[in-house]
Amino acid sequence: MTFTHTLGAxxxxxxxxxxxxxxxxxxxxxxxxxxxxxxxxxxxxxAIENGFRLYVQExxxxxxxxxxxxxxxxxxxxxxxxxxxxxxxxxxxxVDVIIGTVHSGVAMAMAKAARESNTLLIVPxxxxxxxxxxxxAPNIFRSSFSNWxxxxxxGDVAAKRGHKKAITITWKYAxxxxxVAGFKEAFEKGGGQVVKQLNLxxxxxxxQALLTEIAAAKPDAVxxxxxxxxxxxxxxxxxxxxxxxxxPLYGAGFLTDGTLEAQGDAAQGLxxxxxxxxxxxxxxxxxxxxxxxxxxxxxxxxxxxxGYDAAQMLGVGLNAVKGDVSKKAEFGxxxxxxxxxxxxxxFTIAKNNNPVQDFYLRKVEGKENKSIGIAVKALADPGxxxxx
Ligand code: PHB
Numbered sequence: 340m341t342f343t344h345t346l347g348a349x350x351x352x353x354x355x356x357x358x359x360x361x362x363x364x365x366x367x368x369x370x371x372x373x374x375x376x377x378x379x380x381x382x383x384x385x386a387i388e389n390g391f392r393l394y395v396q397e398x399x400x401x402x403x404x405x406x407x408x409x410x411x412x413x414x415x416x417x418x419x420x421x422x423x424x425x426x427x428x429x430x431x432x433x434v435d436v437i438i439g440t441v442h443s444g445v446a447m448a449m450a451k452a453a454r455e456s457n458t459l460l461i462v463p464x465x466x467x468x469x470x471x472x473x474x475x476a477p478n479i480f481r482s483s484f485s486n487w488x489x490x491x492x493x494g495d496v497a498a499k500r501g502h503k504k505a506i507t508i509t510w511k512y513a514x515x516x517x518x519v520a521g522f523k524e525a526f527e528k529g530g531g532q533v534v535k536q537l538n539l540x541x542x543x544x545x546x547q548a549l550l551t552e553i554a555a556a557k558p559d560a561v562x563x564x565x566x567x568x569x570x571x572x573x574x575x576x577x578x579x580x581x582x583x584x585x586x587p588l589y590g591a592g593f594l595t596d597g598t599l600e601a602q603g604d605a606a607q608g609l610x611x612x613x614x615x616x617x618x619x620x621x622x623x624x625x626x627x628x629x630x631x632x633x634x635x636x637x638x639x640x641x642x643x644x645x646g647y648d649a650a651q652m653l654g655v656g657l658n659a660v661k662g663d664v665s666k667k668a669e670f671g672x673x674x675x676x677x678x679x680x681x682x683x684x685x686f687t688i689a690k691n692n693n694p695v696q697d698f699y700l701r702k703v704e705g706k707e708n709k710s711i712g713i714a715v716k717a718l719a720d721p722g723x724x725x726x727x
Contacts, residue, residue, distance in 0.1 A: 366405075368403075368405040368406070368407050369407075369432065369434040369436075370407055370409050370410070370434065370435065370438060371409075371411070371412065371432060371437045372388055372391070372438050373412045373424060373425055373437055373439030373449065374387055374388060374438075374440055375415060375416045375440065377413055377415055378416050378542065378568075379569050380416045380441045380442060380567045380568075381568075382568075383464060383567055383642045384413075384642075386637075386639070386640055386642035386643040387642050387645060387649070388411075388646060389634070390463075390631070390642070390643035390646025390650070391649055391650045392409075392646075392650075393631055394647045394648075394654070395407055395650055396634070397630070402653055402654045402657050402658075403654065403660075404661075404662055412424050412427050412428055414439065414442070414445050416440075418444035418445050418447075418448060421444070421445040424445075425439075425449045425453075426452060429452060429456050429458050434458070436664060437449065437453065437458060437460045437461070438653075439460075439462065439463070440462070440464065441464045441465055442465055442514070443466060443486065443513035443517070444513055445465070446465030446470055447467050447513065449462075450462075450467075450469070450470045450474045450479055453476070453478060453479055454474065454476045458478065460479045461482055461649045462482070462483060462649075463645045463648075464483045464645055465514070466483065466486035466487075466488070466517065468485050468513075468517045469513075471725060472485075472722060472724040472725050473725065475692060475725035478671075479692060480652060480674060480692045482645050482646075482648040482679075483614075484614055484696075485517075486514050486518045486564075486591075487517060487520070487521035487720055487721065488521070488698065489518075489592055489593075489614065489698055490517070490564070490591050491522070491524060491718065492525070492698035492700075492718060493525075493589050493591060493611070493612040493714070494522040494524060494525025494526035494528075494529065494562075495528075495714065495715060497522075497531060497560055498525065498526050498528070498529020498530055499529060502559040503530070503531050504534045504559050505526060505531060505532070505558055505560045505561065506536075506553055506556060506558040506561050507519045507535070507537065507561070507562045507563065508538070508546075508553070508561060508562075508563050508573075509537075509563055509565065510539060510540065510541040510542065510569070511541065512541045515541070515564050519533070519536055519564065522562045526562075534556070542568075542569055544572040546573055550577065550582060553582065554585075557585075557586070559586075559587075560586065560588075561577075561582075561587070561588045562589050563589070563594060564593065565594055566594070566596075571598045571602055573594070574609070575602060575605045577605070578606075579605070583605070588609060589610055590609070590611045592612055592613025592615070592701055592708065593611075594611055595609055595701075596611075596613065597640035597641070599705075609703045610702055611700075611701050612699065612714045613701060613708070614641070614683050614694070614697065614699070615640075615644050616699040616708050616710035617707035617708050617710065618707060618709045619683075619684070623680060623681075624682040627682035631647075639682075644681065647681075647682065648679055651680070652674060652679060655679070656671070656673050659673030674692070675687075675689075679694075683697075689720065690725070690727055691720065691722035691725040691727055692727070693719075693720045695717055695718070697715070697716050698714045698718050699713055700712050700713070
Protein backbone atom coordinates (compact mmCIF):
# COMPACT_ATOMS: atom_id res chain seq x y z
CA MET A 340 0.00 0.00 0.00
CA THR A 341 1.36 3.46 -0.88
CA PHE A 342 1.70 6.26 1.60
CA THR A 343 -1.19 8.27 0.07
CA HIS A 344 -3.45 5.20 0.13
CA THR A 345 -2.70 4.69 3.78
CA LEU A 346 -3.48 8.28 4.56
CA GLY A 347 -6.71 8.04 2.59
CA ALA A 348 -7.72 4.90 4.46
CA UNK A 349 -6.93 6.51 7.79
CA UNK A 350 -8.95 9.58 6.90
CA UNK A 351 -11.89 7.42 5.83
CA UNK A 352 -11.70 5.42 9.06
CA UNK A 353 -11.62 8.63 11.06
CA UNK A 354 -14.65 9.92 9.20
CA UNK A 355 -16.57 6.71 9.84
CA UNK A 356 -15.75 6.79 13.51
CA UNK A 357 -16.53 10.46 13.93
CA UNK A 358 -19.88 11.36 15.44
CA UNK A 359 -22.32 12.99 13.03
CA UNK A 360 -22.13 16.74 12.54
CA UNK A 361 -25.10 17.51 14.80
CA UNK A 362 -23.52 15.53 17.64
CA UNK A 363 -20.17 17.33 17.34
CA UNK A 364 -21.86 20.68 17.37
CA UNK A 365 -24.29 19.57 20.10
CA UNK A 366 -27.13 20.64 17.83
CA UNK A 367 -30.58 20.57 19.29
CA UNK A 368 -33.18 18.11 18.05
CA UNK A 369 -35.84 20.10 16.21
CA UNK A 370 -39.33 18.91 17.10
CA UNK A 371 -42.15 20.49 15.11
CA UNK A 372 -45.64 20.49 16.59
CA UNK A 373 -48.34 20.73 13.95
CA UNK A 374 -51.54 20.81 15.97
CA UNK A 375 -54.86 22.66 16.15
CA UNK A 376 -54.47 25.63 18.49
CA UNK A 377 -57.74 27.21 17.32
CA UNK A 378 -61.19 25.83 16.43
CA UNK A 379 -63.26 22.93 17.72
CA UNK A 380 -60.14 20.79 18.40
CA UNK A 381 -58.03 23.52 20.09
CA UNK A 382 -58.17 21.93 23.57
CA UNK A 383 -57.03 18.61 22.09
CA UNK A 384 -53.96 20.19 20.51
CA UNK A 385 -52.87 21.85 23.70
CA ALA A 386 -53.34 18.64 25.75
CA ILE A 387 -51.13 16.78 23.26
CA GLU A 388 -48.41 19.42 23.49
CA ASN A 389 -48.63 19.42 27.30
CA GLY A 390 -48.28 15.64 27.45
CA PHE A 391 -45.30 15.66 25.11
CA ARG A 392 -43.54 18.39 27.08
CA LEU A 393 -44.20 16.61 30.38
CA TYR A 394 -42.36 13.48 29.24
CA VAL A 395 -39.41 15.50 27.92
CA GLN A 396 -39.29 17.44 31.18
CA GLU A 397 -39.21 14.16 33.12
CA UNK A 398 -36.14 13.18 31.06
CA UNK A 399 -34.33 16.38 32.10
CA UNK A 400 -35.29 18.24 28.94
CA UNK A 401 -33.41 15.85 26.62
CA UNK A 402 -34.11 12.76 24.53
CA UNK A 403 -31.19 10.42 23.76
CA UNK A 404 -28.84 13.07 25.12
CA UNK A 405 -30.05 15.77 22.71
CA UNK A 406 -31.58 19.00 23.85
CA UNK A 407 -34.80 19.91 22.13
CA UNK A 408 -35.95 22.94 20.23
CA UNK A 409 -39.71 23.18 19.72
CA UNK A 410 -41.34 24.77 16.69
CA UNK A 411 -45.09 25.22 16.30
CA UNK A 412 -47.67 25.55 13.55
CA UNK A 413 -51.42 25.96 14.12
CA UNK A 414 -53.09 23.71 11.53
CA UNK A 415 -56.62 24.99 12.39
CA UNK A 416 -57.92 21.46 11.56
CA UNK A 417 -58.07 22.74 7.98
CA UNK A 418 -57.09 20.16 5.34
CA UNK A 419 -56.94 22.81 2.60
CA UNK A 420 -54.02 24.52 4.41
CA UNK A 421 -52.32 21.30 5.53
CA UNK A 422 -49.69 20.91 2.80
CA UNK A 423 -48.51 24.51 3.14
CA UNK A 424 -48.50 24.21 6.90
CA UNK A 425 -46.51 20.98 7.09
CA UNK A 426 -43.98 22.40 4.61
CA UNK A 427 -43.31 25.27 7.01
CA UNK A 428 -41.88 22.62 9.33
CA UNK A 429 -40.25 20.38 6.71
CA UNK A 430 -38.78 22.92 4.27
CA UNK A 431 -38.52 26.20 6.18
CA UNK A 432 -37.64 24.96 9.67
CA UNK A 433 -36.05 21.66 8.58
CA VAL A 434 -37.30 19.84 11.66
CA ASP A 435 -36.00 16.39 12.62
CA VAL A 436 -39.44 15.10 13.60
CA ILE A 437 -43.02 16.25 13.25
CA ILE A 438 -45.58 15.63 15.98
CA GLY A 439 -49.11 15.99 14.59
CA THR A 440 -52.01 16.12 14.30
CA VAL A 441 -55.59 15.77 15.59
CA HIS A 442 -57.73 15.95 12.40
CA SER A 443 -57.63 12.96 10.02
CA GLY A 444 -57.89 15.03 6.83
CA VAL A 445 -54.94 17.18 7.86
CA ALA A 446 -52.98 14.09 8.95
CA MET A 447 -53.32 12.48 5.53
CA ALA A 448 -51.74 15.51 3.85
CA MET A 449 -48.97 15.41 6.48
CA ALA A 450 -48.37 11.71 5.87
CA LYS A 451 -48.01 12.36 2.14
CA ALA A 452 -45.45 15.14 2.73
CA ALA A 453 -43.60 13.05 5.33
CA ARG A 454 -43.38 10.11 2.93
CA GLU A 455 -42.10 12.27 0.08
CA SER A 456 -39.45 14.00 2.19
CA ASN A 457 -38.67 10.99 4.41
CA THR A 458 -39.28 13.12 7.50
CA LEU A 459 -40.01 11.33 10.75
CA LEU A 460 -43.70 11.74 11.71
CA ILE A 461 -45.40 10.63 14.91
CA VAL A 462 -49.18 11.06 14.86
CA PRO A 463 -50.41 11.76 18.42
CA UNK A 464 -54.14 11.54 17.64
CA UNK A 465 -55.61 11.53 14.11
CA UNK A 466 -57.03 8.08 13.44
CA UNK A 467 -57.13 8.17 9.60
CA UNK A 468 -57.04 4.49 8.70
CA UNK A 469 -54.95 5.27 5.60
CA UNK A 470 -52.00 6.55 7.67
CA UNK A 471 -51.32 3.04 8.95
CA UNK A 472 -52.98 1.48 5.88
CA UNK A 473 -52.21 2.33 2.23
CA UNK A 474 -50.08 5.36 3.22
CA UNK A 475 -48.04 3.52 5.86
CA ALA A 476 -44.28 4.11 5.70
CA PRO A 477 -41.14 3.23 7.67
CA ASN A 478 -40.89 6.84 8.91
CA ILE A 479 -44.55 7.25 10.03
CA PHE A 480 -45.74 6.12 13.47
CA ARG A 481 -48.85 6.58 15.59
CA SER A 482 -49.05 6.85 19.40
CA SER A 483 -52.85 6.95 19.37
CA PHE A 484 -55.29 4.66 17.50
CA SER A 485 -56.82 4.06 14.08
CA ASN A 486 -60.41 5.26 13.64
CA TRP A 487 -61.39 1.64 13.14
CA UNK A 488 -60.18 0.56 16.62
CA UNK A 489 -62.43 2.20 19.27
CA UNK A 490 -65.36 2.00 16.84
CA UNK A 491 -64.94 -1.72 16.28
CA UNK A 492 -64.78 -2.23 20.06
CA UNK A 493 -68.07 -0.34 20.50
CA GLY A 494 -69.79 -2.28 17.69
CA ASP A 495 -68.90 -5.44 19.53
CA VAL A 496 -70.21 -4.09 22.85
CA ALA A 497 -73.48 -2.83 21.33
CA ALA A 498 -74.19 -6.17 19.63
CA LYS A 499 -73.46 -8.07 22.84
CA ARG A 500 -75.85 -5.77 24.70
CA GLY A 501 -78.55 -7.11 22.40
CA HIS A 502 -79.23 -4.08 20.21
CA LYS A 503 -80.47 -4.91 16.73
CA LYS A 504 -81.07 -1.66 14.84
CA ALA A 505 -78.73 1.30 15.11
CA ILE A 506 -78.49 4.74 13.55
CA THR A 507 -75.12 6.44 13.27
CA ILE A 508 -74.50 10.17 13.33
CA THR A 509 -71.20 11.94 12.73
CA TRP A 510 -69.23 14.55 10.82
CA LYS A 511 -68.74 13.83 7.13
CA TYR A 512 -64.97 13.40 6.91
CA ALA A 513 -62.48 10.55 7.20
CA UNK A 514 -62.70 10.19 11.00
CA UNK A 515 -66.50 10.08 11.05
CA UNK A 516 -66.79 7.79 8.03
CA UNK A 517 -64.17 5.36 9.29
CA UNK A 518 -65.55 5.36 12.82
CA VAL A 519 -68.99 4.43 11.49
CA ALA A 520 -67.45 1.73 9.27
CA GLY A 521 -65.58 0.16 12.21
CA PHE A 522 -68.73 0.18 14.37
CA LYS A 523 -70.82 -1.29 11.56
CA GLU A 524 -68.31 -4.07 10.90
CA ALA A 525 -68.42 -5.41 14.47
CA PHE A 526 -72.10 -4.62 15.09
CA GLU A 527 -73.26 -6.47 11.98
CA LYS A 528 -70.86 -9.36 12.65
CA GLY A 529 -72.61 -9.62 16.05
CA GLY A 530 -76.07 -9.75 14.47
CA GLY A 531 -77.06 -6.07 14.49
CA GLN A 532 -77.82 -3.78 11.59
CA VAL A 533 -76.99 -0.13 10.89
CA VAL A 534 -80.26 1.09 9.40
CA LYS A 535 -79.32 4.71 8.69
CA GLN A 536 -76.14 6.78 8.56
CA LEU A 537 -76.62 10.48 9.31
CA ASN A 538 -73.94 13.09 8.61
CA LEU A 539 -73.23 16.79 8.77
CA UNK A 540 -70.20 18.71 7.50
CA UNK A 541 -67.21 19.20 9.86
CA UNK A 542 -67.23 21.18 12.15
CA UNK A 543 -70.97 22.07 12.04
CA UNK A 544 -73.02 21.69 15.21
CA UNK A 545 -76.56 22.25 13.90
CA UNK A 546 -77.84 18.87 15.10
CA GLN A 547 -81.54 19.64 15.52
CA ALA A 548 -82.94 18.29 12.22
CA LEU A 549 -80.93 15.09 12.54
CA LEU A 550 -82.06 14.56 16.15
CA THR A 551 -85.66 14.95 15.00
CA GLU A 552 -85.01 12.26 12.40
CA ILE A 553 -83.58 9.91 15.06
CA ALA A 554 -86.57 10.52 17.36
CA ALA A 555 -88.96 9.62 14.54
CA ALA A 556 -87.05 6.48 13.45
CA LYS A 557 -86.81 5.11 17.06
CA PRO A 558 -83.75 2.85 16.61
CA ASP A 559 -82.56 0.56 19.46
CA ALA A 560 -79.33 2.51 19.70
CA VAL A 561 -77.36 5.44 18.30
CA UNK A 562 -73.62 5.34 17.62
CA UNK A 563 -71.64 8.52 17.21
CA UNK A 564 -68.22 9.99 16.59
CA UNK A 565 -67.81 13.59 17.72
CA UNK A 566 -64.92 15.18 19.61
CA UNK A 567 -63.87 18.45 21.22
CA UNK A 568 -66.29 21.38 21.13
CA UNK A 569 -68.66 19.52 18.78
CA UNK A 570 -68.93 16.60 21.22
CA UNK A 571 -69.89 18.95 24.05
CA UNK A 572 -72.72 20.41 22.00
CA UNK A 573 -73.93 17.06 20.64
CA UNK A 574 -74.25 15.42 24.06
CA UNK A 575 -76.07 18.45 25.42
CA UNK A 576 -78.45 18.61 22.46
CA UNK A 577 -79.16 14.86 22.62
CA UNK A 578 -80.19 15.25 26.27
CA UNK A 579 -82.13 18.48 25.67
CA UNK A 580 -84.19 16.64 23.03
CA UNK A 581 -84.99 14.02 25.69
CA UNK A 582 -83.38 11.27 23.64
CA UNK A 583 -81.04 10.21 26.46
CA UNK A 584 -84.15 8.88 28.26
CA UNK A 585 -85.37 6.77 25.33
CA UNK A 586 -82.57 5.74 22.94
CA PRO A 587 -79.16 4.64 24.30
CA LEU A 588 -76.28 6.67 22.89
CA TYR A 589 -72.92 5.00 22.35
CA GLY A 590 -69.72 6.56 21.11
CA ALA A 591 -66.06 6.27 20.46
CA GLY A 592 -64.71 7.63 23.76
CA PHE A 593 -63.76 11.03 22.29
CA LEU A 594 -67.42 11.89 22.81
CA THR A 595 -66.82 12.30 26.54
CA ASP A 596 -63.05 12.75 26.90
CA GLY A 597 -61.82 16.14 28.06
CA THR A 598 -65.41 17.37 27.76
CA LEU A 599 -67.21 16.30 30.95
CA GLU A 600 -66.73 19.59 32.76
CA ALA A 601 -68.72 21.28 29.97
CA GLN A 602 -71.26 18.49 29.38
CA GLY A 603 -72.32 18.16 33.02
CA ASP A 604 -75.55 16.27 33.65
CA ALA A 605 -76.18 15.62 29.96
CA ALA A 606 -73.32 13.09 29.82
CA GLN A 607 -74.20 11.05 32.92
CA GLY A 608 -74.30 7.29 32.31
CA LEU A 609 -72.98 7.40 28.73
CA UNK A 610 -71.04 4.32 27.62
CA UNK A 611 -68.03 4.71 25.34
CA UNK A 612 -64.99 2.70 24.30
CA UNK A 613 -61.45 4.04 24.30
CA UNK A 614 -57.82 3.08 24.94
CA UNK A 615 -57.79 5.22 28.10
CA UNK A 616 -60.14 5.66 31.07
CA UNK A 617 -60.40 7.25 34.49
CA UNK A 618 -59.95 5.13 37.57
CA UNK A 619 -57.36 2.74 36.11
CA UNK A 620 -55.56 3.16 39.42
CA UNK A 621 -52.24 1.73 38.27
CA UNK A 622 -49.02 3.15 39.74
CA UNK A 623 -48.00 4.28 36.22
CA UNK A 624 -51.24 6.16 35.55
CA UNK A 625 -51.45 7.61 39.04
CA UNK A 626 -47.92 9.03 38.76
CA UNK A 627 -48.67 10.47 35.31
CA UNK A 628 -51.91 12.10 36.44
CA UNK A 629 -50.32 13.64 39.47
CA UNK A 630 -47.39 15.03 37.46
CA UNK A 631 -49.69 16.38 34.75
CA UNK A 632 -52.06 18.04 37.21
CA UNK A 633 -49.11 19.62 39.00
CA UNK A 634 -47.48 20.90 35.81
CA UNK A 635 -50.55 22.26 34.05
CA UNK A 636 -53.23 22.70 36.77
CA UNK A 637 -55.49 20.53 34.62
CA UNK A 638 -56.66 16.93 34.64
CA UNK A 639 -55.14 14.87 31.82
CA UNK A 640 -57.27 13.19 29.15
CA UNK A 641 -56.65 10.73 26.33
CA UNK A 642 -55.02 13.46 24.23
CA UNK A 643 -52.51 14.26 26.96
CA UNK A 644 -51.66 10.55 27.18
CA UNK A 645 -51.16 10.30 23.42
CA GLY A 646 -48.83 13.34 23.46
CA TYR A 647 -46.88 11.90 26.38
CA ASP A 648 -46.55 8.57 24.58
CA ALA A 649 -45.48 10.23 21.31
CA ALA A 650 -42.52 11.60 23.29
CA GLN A 651 -41.88 8.19 24.86
CA MET A 652 -41.89 6.57 21.42
CA LEU A 653 -39.53 9.20 20.09
CA GLY A 654 -37.24 8.53 23.06
CA VAL A 655 -37.24 4.75 22.48
CA GLY A 656 -36.42 5.16 18.80
CA LEU A 657 -33.77 7.86 19.38
CA ASN A 658 -32.02 5.85 22.07
CA ALA A 659 -31.66 2.95 19.63
CA VAL A 660 -30.02 5.18 16.99
CA LYS A 661 -28.07 7.30 19.51
CA GLY A 662 -29.96 10.40 18.49
CA ASP A 663 -29.38 10.01 14.74
CA VAL A 664 -32.82 10.44 13.14
CA SER A 665 -31.49 9.54 9.68
CA LYS A 666 -31.46 5.87 10.71
CA LYS A 667 -35.17 5.27 10.10
CA ALA A 668 -34.97 1.49 9.77
CA GLU A 669 -33.22 0.99 13.12
CA PHE A 670 -35.52 3.57 14.72
CA GLY A 671 -38.57 1.59 13.55
CA UNK A 672 -37.12 -1.79 14.50
CA UNK A 673 -36.56 -0.56 18.06
CA UNK A 674 -40.16 0.60 18.35
CA UNK A 675 -41.53 -2.69 17.06
CA UNK A 676 -39.46 -4.56 19.64
CA UNK A 677 -40.54 -2.25 22.50
CA UNK A 678 -43.29 -2.32 25.04
CA UNK A 679 -44.38 1.28 25.61
CA UNK A 680 -44.96 1.91 29.29
CA UNK A 681 -48.02 4.10 28.82
CA UNK A 682 -50.35 5.54 31.47
CA UNK A 683 -53.14 3.78 29.48
CA UNK A 684 -51.40 0.42 30.15
CA UNK A 685 -48.49 -1.10 28.23
CA PHE A 686 -48.85 -1.31 24.45
CA THR A 687 -46.83 -2.55 21.49
CA ILE A 688 -46.36 -1.26 17.94
CA ALA A 689 -47.59 -3.49 15.12
CA LYS A 690 -45.99 -4.01 11.70
CA ASN A 691 -48.04 -1.07 10.32
CA ASN A 692 -46.66 1.23 13.09
CA ASN A 693 -50.02 1.50 14.91
CA PRO A 694 -50.51 0.66 18.62
CA VAL A 695 -51.86 -2.73 19.65
CA GLN A 696 -53.78 -1.94 22.82
CA ASP A 697 -56.68 -2.71 25.13
CA PHE A 698 -59.97 -0.87 24.66
CA TYR A 699 -61.82 -0.03 27.85
CA LEU A 700 -65.56 0.19 28.21
CA ARG A 701 -66.18 3.40 30.15
CA LYS A 702 -69.19 4.83 31.89
CA VAL A 703 -69.60 8.50 32.70
CA GLU A 704 -69.94 9.02 36.46
CA GLY A 705 -69.72 12.65 37.56
CA LYS A 706 -66.62 14.15 35.95
CA GLU A 707 -65.08 10.78 35.13
CA ASN A 708 -65.06 8.19 32.36
CA LYS A 709 -64.86 5.28 34.79
CA SER A 710 -63.43 2.05 33.39
CA ILE A 711 -65.98 -0.72 33.84
CA GLY A 712 -63.82 -3.35 32.19
CA ILE A 713 -61.97 -4.15 29.00
CA ALA A 714 -64.21 -4.28 25.90
CA VAL A 715 -61.58 -5.82 23.60
CA LYS A 716 -58.10 -6.86 24.68
CA ALA A 717 -54.96 -6.18 22.60
CA LEU A 718 -56.92 -4.97 19.60
CA ALA A 719 -54.76 -4.49 16.49
CA ASP A 720 -55.81 -2.36 13.54
CA PRO A 721 -56.17 -4.65 10.51
CA GLY A 722 -53.70 -2.44 8.59
CA UNK A 723 -55.58 -2.99 5.35
CA UNK A 724 -53.50 -1.91 2.36
CA UNK A 725 -50.27 -1.42 4.33
CA UNK A 726 -47.25 -3.02 2.70
CA UNK A 727 -44.53 -2.83 5.33
C1 PHB B 1 -59.66 12.54 13.72
O1 PHB B 1 -59.94 13.44 12.90
O2 PHB B 1 -59.05 11.51 13.38
C2 PHB B 1 -60.04 12.68 15.14
C3 PHB B 1 -60.29 13.93 15.69
C4 PHB B 1 -60.61 14.05 17.04
C5 PHB B 1 -60.66 12.93 17.84
C6 PHB B 1 -60.41 11.68 17.31
C7 PHB B 1 -60.10 11.55 15.95
O3 PHB B 1 -60.92 13.04 19.13
